[in-house]
Amino acid sequence: MGARKAVASGNPDHNHVSTSYVERQNLTMRMSMRRFTRLTNGHSKKLENHEHAVAIHYMYYNFGRIHQSLRVTPAMEAGISDHVWSIEEVIALLRK
Numbered sequence: 001m002g003a004r005k006a007v008a009s010g011n012p013d014h015n016h017v018s019t020s021y022v023e024r025q026n027l028t029m030r031m032s033m034r035r036f037t038r039l040t041n042g043h044s045k046k047l048e049n050h051e052h053a054v055a056i057h058y059m060y061y062n063f064g065r066i067h068q069s070l071r072v073t074p075a076m077e078a079g080i081s082d083h084v085w086s087i088e089e090v091i092a093l094l095r096k
Contacts, residue, residue, distance in 0.1 A: 062075045
């Protein structure tokens, strides 16, 4: 069975579009994940492992980490979640 691909679409307000947001997100990921820094032996040898590492990073970043500026997780701020997720909850998703 093939993996489902999410499709993002919409009508963004171009006055609020900026490469600064993307660059900040890239910096956060590079600083948080050793496999994205140069000259490291923590790289992924398989693309699948790399994809899983990125997915885990974003799951934690959005659901498990309280952000200082928001005082809640981004998922809570967006109304997607009503609590900070534990690692047990994340692992339970894998078992479904």
